[in-house]
Amino acid sequence: MTAALAFVAAALGVLGIGLLLPARRDAGPRDRRPALLRVLAQLGATVAHKAVATDVEARIVAAGRPFGIGAHELMAAKVGAALAGALPGAMLGAVAPGRLGLLIVAGAPVAAFFAPDVWLARRGAERARAVRRSLPELLDLLRITVDAGAALHVALRAVGDRASGPLAAEWRAVGHEVALGVPLADALDGMGRRLPLPEVRTLARALDRTRRHGVPLGATLASQAQDARLALSRQVKEDAAKAGPKIQLVVALLLVPSVLLLVAAALIASLVGSGGADHLSGWG
Numbered sequence: 088m089t090a091a092l093a094f095v096a097a098a099l100g101v102l103g104i105g106l107l108l109p110a111r112r113d114a115g116p117r118d119r120r121p122a123l124l125r126v127l128a129q130l131g132a133t134v135a136h137k138a139v140a141t142d143v144e145a146r147i148v149a150a151g152r153p154f155g156i157g158a159h160e161l162m163a164a165k166v167g168a169a170l171a172g173a174l175p176g177a178m179l180g181a182v183a184p185g186r187l188g189l190l191i192v193a194g195a196p197v198a199a200f201f202a203p204d205v206w207l208a209r210r211g212a213e214r215a216r217a218v219r220r221s222l223p224e225l226l227d228l229l230r231i232t233v234d235a236g237a238a239l240h241v242a243l244r245a246v247g248d249r250a251s252g253p254l255a256a257e258w259r260a261v262g263h264e265v266a267l268g269v270p271l272a273d274a275l276d277g278m279g280r281r282l283p284l285p286e287v288r289t290l291a292r293a294l295d296r297t298r299r300h301g302v303p304l305g306a307t308l309a310s311q312a313q314d315a316r317l318a319l320s321r322q323v324k325e326d327a328a329k330a331g332p333k334i335q336l337v338v339a340l341l342l343v344p345s346v347l348l349l350v351a352a353a354l355i356a357s358l359v360g361s362g363g364a365d366h367l368s369g370w371g
Contacts, residue, residue, distance in 0.1 A: 143158045143161060143162075144157070144158050145280075145283070146204075146207055146208070146211065147161060147207065148280065148281050149211045149214070149215075149281070149282070149283050150207050150208075150210040150211040150214060151210065151211075151214050151253055153207075153210055161203055161207070164203045165200050165201070165202075165203050165204070166200070168199040168200060168202050168203055169196040169197070169199050169200035170196070171199060172195045172196045172198065172199025172200075172202075173195060173196040173199075175195060176191055176192050176193075176194070176195020176196060176199075177192055177195075179191050179195070180192035180195075214253050214282075215282075215284055217252050217253055217254070218252070218253055218254045218282055218284060218286075218287065219284070219286065219315075219318070219319055219322060220319065221250070221252045221254050221255070222254060222286055222287075222290075222312075222315040222319070223312050223315040223316045223319060224250075225246055225250055225254055225255065225258070226290075226308050226311050226312035226315060227308075227312050228246045228249070228250070229242055229243065229246050229258075229308055230304070230305050230308035230309055230312065232245055232246055233304045233305060233308065234305050239271065239294060239298060239304060240261065240262050240265035240266065240271055240274070241262065243258040243259075243261050243262045244258065244259055244261070244262020244263065244266070245262075246258055247259030247260075247261075247262060253282070254282070254287075257278045257281060257282055257287075258278075260274075260277075260278070260281075261274045261275065261277075261278055264277070271294075271295070271298060272295050272298075275291040275294060275295055276291065278291060279291045286314075286315055286318060289311070289314075290311055293307055293311060294307070
């Protein structure tokens with residue numbers, strides 16, 4: 088098990104270095120890198136083209152592209168985290184007993200390598216929660232703006248300018264793209280890719296279908312707002328149901344033992360104090 092983890096850590100580190108190095112299409116005399124390094128760079132470029140450009144880039148976009156990072160910047164952060172985690176892992180593994188030390192040495196860089204992925208997933212989940220919270224209210228504002236006579240892309244831009252959050256930013260982007268000549272259907276598809284949520288994709292399809300068939304937008308937006316409120320209500324109830332066991336677990340494993348330890352410490356101090364007083368009174 089330990090050998091397998093060590094192999095995985097080494098492979099990930101080599102792959103990360105390969106991804107960071109620029110790949111050359113020719114192996115002419117100007118390429119003075121060692122042959123093994125060139126092979127690793129080409130392997131990294133192949134993996135980046137097939138995997139990083141699809142899965143990693145999609146996750147970065149879903150998280151809102153924090154700090155303007157791309158796939159290569161994320162890979163650089165992963166490799167840097169693995170290298171940074173290797174030192175404390177080695178220090179802890181040196182003092183850990185037996186095979187546990189080897190497991191810590193091998194597992195620390197692996198865990199650090201995947202830490203940026205966990206951070207990116209948390210950013211994406213927070214962005215999705217913000218979108219779901221703001222969706223019903225923004226749909227109501229959009230319906231009012233459309234009923235006032237504004238075109239759909241103008242209404243999206245107007246509501247986005249007056250609101251905040253990731254959904255409002257995407258609506259502003261759709262309005263700007265349509266104003267620059269991008270078809271509304273393509274702009275809505277782009278919003279669905281940047282916000283890969285079922286509610287947003289359903290809204291984009293409904294808006295495009297309504298535009299193509301000439302159906303009044305007011306009724307469609309009112310229905311979408313009602314569905315968004317119901318979905319948000321279900322999500323809140325599910326989160327509350329999940330929070331109950333977590334609270335019980337924290338109380339049982341952390342709070343109750345801490346209180347018991349405080350009581351035990353007070354009792355021990357009381358017993359030690361009374362014993363010391365009796366001992367002094369006996370000598371007197």
